Amino acid sequence: MKHLVRALGLAILVWLIWRHADFGEVATSLRLLTAPAVLGLLAVAIADRIVMALKWRHVSSPLDIHLPLGEWISAMFAGSFVSNALPSTLGGDVYRGWRVARGGTRPSLVVASLVAERIIGVLATILIAWAGLAWLVTQGIARDEQPAFLGLFAITCVLLFLFGVGGTKAGREAAVAVATRVKAGRPARKLADAISAYDGHARLLFVNLLLALFENIFPLALLLGAASALHVPVEPLSFLAIAAVALFLQRGSMVLDGWGVGEALRLVTYGLIGVSASDTVAIALVAHSMGLLATFPGAIVFLRDPNRAEATADVPAKAPGRIGLIIRRFLVPAPLVAVWYYVRDGAKISFRAEVELSPNLKFGPGCTVSSFTKIKATDGPLVIGAHTGFATGCFVSSGEKGLHIGDHVLFGPNVTVLASHYVHGDLTVPFEDQGVSSKGVKIGSNVWLGAGTVVADGASIGDNTIVVANSLVNRRYPPNVIIQGTPAKVILRRGTPANPEEATDRS
Structure with a gap:
């Protein structure tokens, strides 16, 4: 409107x-x-x-x-x-x-x-x-x-x-x-x-x-x-x-x-x-x-304010709080948010992306966020490393325990990362009334998340990992591997030939 x-x-x-x-x-x-x-x-x-x-x-x-x-x-x-x-x-x-x-x-x-x-x-x-x-x-x-x-x-x-x-x-x-x-x-x-x-x-x-x-x-x-x-x-x-x-x-x-x-x-x-x-x-x-x-x-x-970079980066922030959350989320135009993160962090954010102006969100230099990607950092820290790129249609949300993303991480289209989940132990109480729990998510550096990947709360992905498209990542994974499946499993260690023909080709 x-x-x-x-x-x-x-x-x-x-x-x-x-x-x-x-x-x-x-x-x-x-x-x-x-x-x-x-x-x-x-x-x-x-x-x-x-x-x-x-x-x-x-x-x-x-x-x-x-x-x-x-x-x-x-x-x-x-x-x-x-x-x-x-x-x-x-x-x-x-x-x-x-x-x-x-x-x-x-x-x-x-x-x-x-x-x-x-x-x-x-x-x-x-x-x-x-x-x-x-x-x-x-x-x-x-x-x-x-x-x-x-x-x-x-x-x-x-x-x-x-x-x-x-x-x-x-x-x-x-x-x-x-x-x-x-x-x-x-x-x-x-x-x-x-x-x-x-x-x-x-x-x-x-x-x-x-x-x-x-x-x-x-x-x-x-x-x-x-x-x-x-x-x-x-x-x-x-x-x-x-x-x-x-x-x-x-x-x-x-x-x-x-x-x-x-x-x-x-x-x-x-x-x-x-x-x-x-x-x-x-x-x-x-x-x-x-x-x-x-x-x-x-x-x-404004430019001489030594704390202006923390205006949206303090964790936890003192201001503007939950009421300020409503102001930041619904009343601050997307171009203003994009300009702010570009000036503060050097991140390039599409005007059509929905990135929350949050005190918990910190981009590394050289990050890019494509159209229709949504990034929320309402309840906990969301730290994104340098030169990390988000393709179209991603959804990334940090929970109380936080979400940490390394450098040079590639997010394919429609990747979802959730660092919290509903408590579901009581069958007589609706999910939304049982509260939310958070274990946190950690994604290492030089990771490639294929299109449609879902990273669930509590997951940890090691450095140099490739996640095959449409996989469900819900546990801890070592570095230097390729994982695939629902739930994802290690199918190959990077640097190791997948078959004799590949070994012959490399030789």
Whole structure:
């Protein structure tokens, strides 16, 4: 769904720009920028990040997260860099949350602070959008925009419902009950317990909402400043009003990574006050450029962080925990995961592979992962040696005791490696209710696993071993052998002729 929205939004944006924008006019507008204007806009963008950090710190105060102010600001700038450069807003949230949690704070508390910050931020954006739309109506600009009013009203109702669920104990218990039915009860319980720290802090949440409203002034000021620097003829209050509505629509579209959708909506909404498509494109380019430049301090923080390589490699990790698992598994885009492992480990992962962004997973340099391969490291360490390659359709999962793979291992298509298994001793209890056991799996170096091979929990494969296709590997095997069968048995020791004819050929 996210890929469809992203592709559709980008196609609409390209079509609108190609159809309505004049690239010559855009270039002419951009030449009007002066150095003082650029510095002023950059200062606004940097100030926006600082206020965002202060707002996050303030909403975290009931959770007993005690860090120096500089660490909050550093985390916000670094997270903004990840969001803008990779890009993924949620990926930036994961990284800045990890920076805060690595100091020993409970991961569930950090996630609760991120959730509270995001919800309050969305509420502030909606309130500003309401104000902007009301102003446009009073000016006779948006009298017939009933769909916009209905959309804002519906989203406001949804947000108020979420506040009702999270703000009352009964609502949280109901949410945990629903999560338990879909086997997400434990992380939901931890998050609910963390959010309960906000009970009795209505005044603090209200003050944080005021901070969020204040923070929203900066992106609006950045847009108005860009329009002014480009000499776009606009009435300031009407422009701020339409920019507030467009900002809400853009941030809403980012839920599905619909960056193109948001920019297309900006083109349409700015047109309501007579801003041409060319001027809208120029304003957007300047605003995005200033936002990206403002994150450069975050790039320095990120690249100088001596522990950034352990952000997804600590075993066991302190952050972001089980709730962070949900964020990493379902909300971080696959391209971001691939880029992260390439930068950190030098591994080349297909964007169509499903590799978990896990603190337990470590690739050696030169590893490759092909399309439709799934690698999970939820419950234990998964260490993969250098220059190991996974063909299409493999499934690899580590258990509590871990999975260790040597160097130069070849995984044929559709190979399965499982380092855990269900307990099955009680005939009266369903398998999923008896728990999971793990013995661990070890695969040596220079091993070739043929297509369709299954490696079961407790298996150990020695170095220089060849596993014939469709074999079941479920025990310990010595090095330098060829194994085959279900279960697999040694059929030949490598270096030993298989028959007299082969011996004659070798001589």
